[in-house]
Every structure is written in C-alpha cells, then in structure tokens.
Amino acid sequence: MSELLAIENVTSGYGESVVLDDVSLRVNEGGSLALLGRNGVGKTTLLITLMGLTRLHGGTLRWRGEDLARLSTHERARAGIGWVPQERSVFPSLTVEEHLTAVARPGPWTIERVYAMFPSLASRRRNFGGQLSGGEQQMLAIGRALMVNPSLLLLDEPMEGLAPLVIQELRGIILDLIATAQTAVIIVEQHAKLALALTENALILDRGRVVHQSTSAQLLADPATLHRFVAVA
Amino acid sequence: MVAHLIGVLFDGISYGSLLFLIGVGLAVTLGLMNFVNLAHGAFAMLGGYSTVLVMSRYGVPFFLALPVAFVVSAAVGALLERTLYRRLYRASHLDQVLFSIGLTFMAISAATFVWGPTQQPVRVPSFLQGQVQIFGLDFGAYRLFLIGVVVVITLALGYLVERTRFGAQIRAAVDNQQVSAGLGINVDRIFCLTFALGSGLAGLGGGLGIEVLGLDPTFPLKYIVYFLLVAAVGGAGTISGPLATALILGVFDVAGKYYVPEIGAFVIYALMIVLLILFPSGLFGRRA
Numbered sequence A: 001m002s003e004l005l006a007i008e009n010v011t012s013g014y015g016e017s018v019v020l021d022d023v024s025l026r027v028n029e030g031g032s033l034a035l036l037g038r039n040g041v042g043k044t045t046l047l048i049t050l051m052g053l054t055r056l057h058g059g060t061l062r063w064r065g066e067d068l069a070r071l072s073t074h075e076r077a078r079a080g081i082g083w084v085p086q087e088r089s090v091f092p093s094l095t096v097e098e099h100l101t102a103v104a105r106p107g108p109w110t111i112e113r114v115y116a117m118f119p120s121l122a123s124r125r126r127n128f129g130g131q132l133s134g135g136e137q138q139m140l141a142i143g144r145a146l147m148v149n150p151s152l153l154l155l156d157e158p159m160e161g162l163a164p165l166v167i168q169e170l171r172g173i174i175l176d177l178i179a180t181a182q183t184a185v186i187i188v189e190q191h192a193k194l195a196l197a198l199t200e201n202a203l204i205l206d207r208g209r210v211v212h213q214s215t216s217a218q219l220l221a222d223p224a225t226l227h228r229f230v231a232v233a
Numbered sequence B: 001m002v003a004h005l006i007g008v009l010f011d012g013i014s015y016g017s018l019l020f021l022i023g024v025g026l027a028v029t030l031g032l033m034n035f036v037n038l039a040h041g042a043f044a045m046l047g048g049y050s051t052v053l054v055m056s057r058y059g060v061p062f063f064l065a066l067p068v069a070f071v072v073s074a075a076v077g078a079l080l081e082r083t084l085y086r087r088l089y090r091a092s093h094l095d096q097v098l099f100s101i102g103l104t105f106m107a108i109s110a111a112t113f114v115w116g117p118t119q120q121p122v123r124v125p126s127f128l129q130g131q132v133q134i135f136g137l138d139f140g141a142y143r144l145f146l147i148g149v150v151v152v153i154t155l156a157l158g159y160l161v162e163r164t165r166f167g168a169q170i171r172a173a174v175d176n177q178q179v180s181a182g183l184g185i186n187v188d189r190i191f192c193l194t195f196a197l198g199s200g201l202a203g204l205g206g207g208l209g210i211e212v213l214g215l216d217p218t219f220p221l222k223y224i225v226y227f228l229l230v231a232a233v234g235g236a237g238t239i240s241g242p243l244a245t246a247l248i249l250g251v252f253d254v255a256g257k258y259y260v261p262e263i264g265a266f267v268i269y270a271l272m273i274v275l276l277i278l279f280p281s282g283l284f285g286r287r288a
C-alpha cells in the first residue's frame, strides 16, 4: 500500500503554547485510522494541524511524498483533504445545496451522489444550515467534505451528541465510505469500540503524545489499554 | 403641499441611493473582514476625480467616464488590499482606524496637491439636465437617472451575492473563515475581490455623485459619517440593511433640512441614535 500521509515528529499548538508533542503517524491510500484519547488530549489539534490551522513548531507533514506544511489551508483542502470539523460548523447563511456547490471540486463525488447517500439532505436542499437538526447538520458537514473530492477524510467526533438511531445510520454510511470508496479516513471518536470496529488501525493520544499504536483489532482485544487511556469503551 | 412632500421624498430617495452605492462597500468590508475602513470615502473621491480627469483631459463622454471611475477605484482598492489592508485584518480596531484615517489624510493632501482645493465641475449630458414631467409633477432628470442606476446595480449585487457560487463563497467566508478555507475556498482571494468591488462601487458613486455631493479634497472627511451610518446602522455584512438605512437617511436628511432648517443637520443623528438603540446589531444585522 502506498503512503498517503505521514506525520513525523510533529510538535504543534496555539501561539506559543505546545499541545502536540513529537507525534508521528502514517496513513496509506484508502487506509483508515481511529484516533482515540480522553477529552483535551489533542485529537482535534492533530486534525487541524493537518489543515494548517495551528502553529507548527517542529516536525514534518508529508502528503504523497510532498511537504504539506508549505501549502495554505485552502490549498490543503484542494490537494485532497476533506475536513469535517468537530462543531460541524455548517454555514447559517447558506442553503444545504449551496454548502455543496460552494466547495465542489471535480471528481467522483457529485451533488447527486451526496443526495443519494443522504436522502434527508435532498429533501431539505433549500433550507439554511441553521435550520437543520443535529443529525442533518452532521450529514451536511460530511456531504460538504465529500464534495471536495478528498483522498483523505478527517472526521472529528461525527457521532457526538446524536440520537442512537442517527448514529446507527451514520455508522453504516461511514463503513460504506471506508469499504467502497478509495478515500482514506481518520476518525476521532469518543465511542472507542464503534470507531475500532470501523477502522484498520488505531492510535491513542494522551496529553499530546502518542501512547499506543496497533491495529484496531488488537486494541479491541486489549481492554486494559482501552480502559487506561480512553474514557468509555 | 403633497407635491412638496413627493418632491422631498424623491430627492431623499435619490440622495439615499447614492449613499447606498458608496456606502455598501464599507458595510461589506466591515462584515466580511471586520475592518473599520475610514478611508472608504477616499475611494469615492478617487472615482470622482477619475471621472473629471478623463472627461476634461481626454474628452471621454460621461457614460464612459463612469465605468472608468469604477475600474480605477477597484484597481487601487485591490492593490491597497494586497499590500496594506490585509496586514491589519487581525489588528485591533484602533490600529485599523488610525491606519485608515492616515490614509484619508494622505488622499486629501494628494488631491489638494494635484487638483487644488476648489470644487470640480462635471458636465453631465444635456438630456440629464433639467426636469422631467411625470403625472404633472417635475422630477430632476439627473436624479431619476441616479435612482435608475442604483436600482440596476442593487439588483445585480443581490443576484451576485444570493444566487451565484461566488456569492455563496462570500457568505461562507463571512460565517466562518477558518472552515471556509478548510474546505478549499480561497478566502484571501474573496477578500481582495470583494474589497475591490466595494471600492469600485464607491468610485462609481463618487463619479455619479459629483452633481449631487460636489467634489473637492475634503470629500472623504465630509461624508464619511454618512457612509459609516449606512454600514453600522444597516448591519455589517448584508445588502438589504445598508440599502434600507441609506434610503431612510437620505429621506430624513433632505426632509430635515427642508422642513426644519434650523436643526436640519441634526435630524439624522437623532434618528440614527434611535435606530441603533432599537436595533443594536443593525436593521438586518447578522452579527450580534
């Protein structure tokens, strides 16, 4: 499998403060990684470091062999990173359809395909972002990121605050994405078991450092480690 | 009596249309970049002088001089945005105010140096001079023309912002810059283009407005309060808010000066204070 993303000895944070300390990881084309850890350990910071929204104090970010850190935020998205932010951050002044068209880039993902994947978005295409339910906002945030036609999808706690039924639906969709599409995925989740069931590889962060790295199956079979570093399993 | 009232309304609306045309760019920079650009009036003045210059020096007809005013102000706006303004997007509002006031004074000195302190004349085409009779009432032809131009531009602007992909990207950037950039929208480019558009419209308004507002080097200071009111009371980052505010401002300013000349100049300030108390985030404000 060829390497898509490599993070090597990355130290980053906000302004002078350092959150991530010497973090390294690797994602292959089409691969999937569960990024786990308790609240405030730096999971979101790791994702937005990839987007160029933190201060990179040291280390390298490699994307298909090239230096990712050279690119500005919008260039990274265009290079093929689809970001689904933790707070979803749908745009209140854009309709559902405008969310999809405003960021669309050429590739296999089209509006029709996104609507086929999320039928409830299709029926609300004229509604504004702020008028959607939590579950619909999450679907819109994922659909919007897919319209960028990414090679890597960053999902930051996609199940957070959603009803069990909606979680079931999203779970199927994410599984589908990982299984069928060529898109690689990094998924941050509080529901560790759920994320591990979806992914090949797993990584645990604790206070900005990598404390565990294995396949997801191995971590699932290691309740002691899960218990030690991850809130609820 | 009724004829007077209609006349005052008409003058007020045409005056307000002009204020909107010039001020809408300021509302956009305030809403999109969160930048307090007190030099906005200088772009209008630049458009005014461009109009006078190409007409008197090169014999360009008035209708061609107006697009030139738009292009010159837009180009200078884009240039200054790239080189100066963008450095101050994250600065405090005090820094922005000091910078843009400094720029205003430089523009005033430069205009005085090049064109002198006197009012510049503009010769509008003969069919725009005089009056037009509609239903037995006399309307200034130039003011009708002014309203027509602003109606067309407002519709085009509304279409651009509400119906096009570029407009959706502008709104996305106003809502959330980081997420917009994180989804591949080139926010820097959008800032530059909208700044240029706002400056260009101010320049067009400056050229169109010579006949109504006059043109001399103090222009950017004399009218900045009006433009700021249009942006602040209207609600930064919208189009309908500044439009409504500019029209109210125009009508009440004209009416105040006509009906109560002793205190006429103060009427709009009282009105704007009341409006701001009633609608602290602007008439159609999105930002709290």
Ligand SMILES: Nc1ncnc2c1ncn2[C@@H]1O[C@H](COP(=O)(O)OP(=O)(O)OP(=O)(O)O)[C@@H](O)[C@H]1O
Pocket: A014, A019, A037, A038, A039, A040, A041, A042, A043, A044, A045, A046, A086
């Ligand atoms: N914009 C910011 N400026 C300064 N510090 C921040 C900022 N965002 C996060 N932090 C700090 O960085 C640390 C890591 O935060 P981060 O959001 O990456 O954690 P997380 O693992 O995603 O947590 P959660 O599970 O709650 O989402 C925390 O101590 C947090 O206070």
Ligand SMILES: [Mg+2]
Pocket: A043, A044, A045, A086, A156
């Ligand atoms: Mg987080």
